[in-house]
Amino acid sequence: MTFDLAPFVERRRRFAEAIGDALAIIPGAREVARNGDTNFEFRQDSDFYFLTGFDEPDAVAVINPAHAKERFVLFVRPRDREMETWNGRRAGVEGAIATYGADAAYTVDELDAKLHEHAVDRPALVYRLGNPHHDGRVTRLLAEMRTVRTRGFVTPTRVDDPGPILHDLRLRRRPEELARQRRACEISRDAHREAMRFARPGRHEYEVQAALEFAFRQGGSPRNAYPSIVASGPNACILHYTENTRRMEDGDLLLIDAGCEWGYHASDITRTFPVNGRFTP
CATH class of the missing domain: 3.40.350.10 (Creatinase/prolidase N-terminal domain)
Structure with missing residues (x-):
């Protein structure tokens, strides 16, 4: 940069x-x-x-x-x-x-x-x-x-x-500061999409974390905005869960609370989705 x-x-x-x-x-x-x-x-x-x-x-x-x-x-x-x-x-x-x-x-x-x-x-x-x-x-x-x-x-x-x-x-952000903030959000958005694509039953939470944070770095972010929460099944009930060690199972929901930092501007995104990619009707 x-x-x-x-x-x-x-x-x-x-x-x-x-x-x-x-x-x-x-x-x-x-x-x-x-x-x-x-x-x-x-x-x-x-x-x-x-x-x-x-x-x-x-x-x-x-x-x-x-x-x-x-x-x-x-x-x-x-x-x-x-x-x-x-x-x-x-x-x-x-x-x-x-x-x-x-x-x-x-x-x-x-x-x-x-x-x-x-x-x-x-x-x-x-x-x-x-x-x-x-x-x-x-x-x-x-x-x-x-x-x-x-x-x-x-x-x-x-x-x-x-x-x-x-x-x-x-x-009170100026236009150039808002642009940096938006870039941090864009990188985090793309990383969450990659995590959703990568997640599947049988993989571990830390593997999804690795895919997510690789996308942060690939987008130019030097660091996370905060420790990534990748919480499947019952772990999603722990508000600041960061062990990220559980093996995900079919039927689990996966909560990801993660964001990157870019130009000293931080993003913060939380999403929950089914590990198997199928929502119930």
């Missing part, structure tokens, strides 16, 4: 208008270890992606509408030849500017120092509390800026949740 910068520029413009002269700190998602040297599959935080389009872990966006030059700053992992050999390419600070439109970019280890600079003359922070990795950083920033305030500068005295602003922006 080709990266289109324009929608993210427009989203940041609308977000900046809403926060005025406050300073927004929007963290991205972090990688989570599964075991050994393996992490769980990474998915970016939806609010962070909505504003930046940046799909790497451990990044932080700082939006400072009143700043003379650095209104949109990305803090990212540095380029690292060895780590990129193991885990894939990184944008680095150069790519954060060239590809993702940041006014400035720094490595993430510079975040604390730069936040001190950006917080001067800002009356409020816009940050969602509840992030175990960043809450301490924000509370320390507020405490340390009190000293700056005694020297006559304006510094943040409150923390506002960005959620109401961002979620209202995300709720």
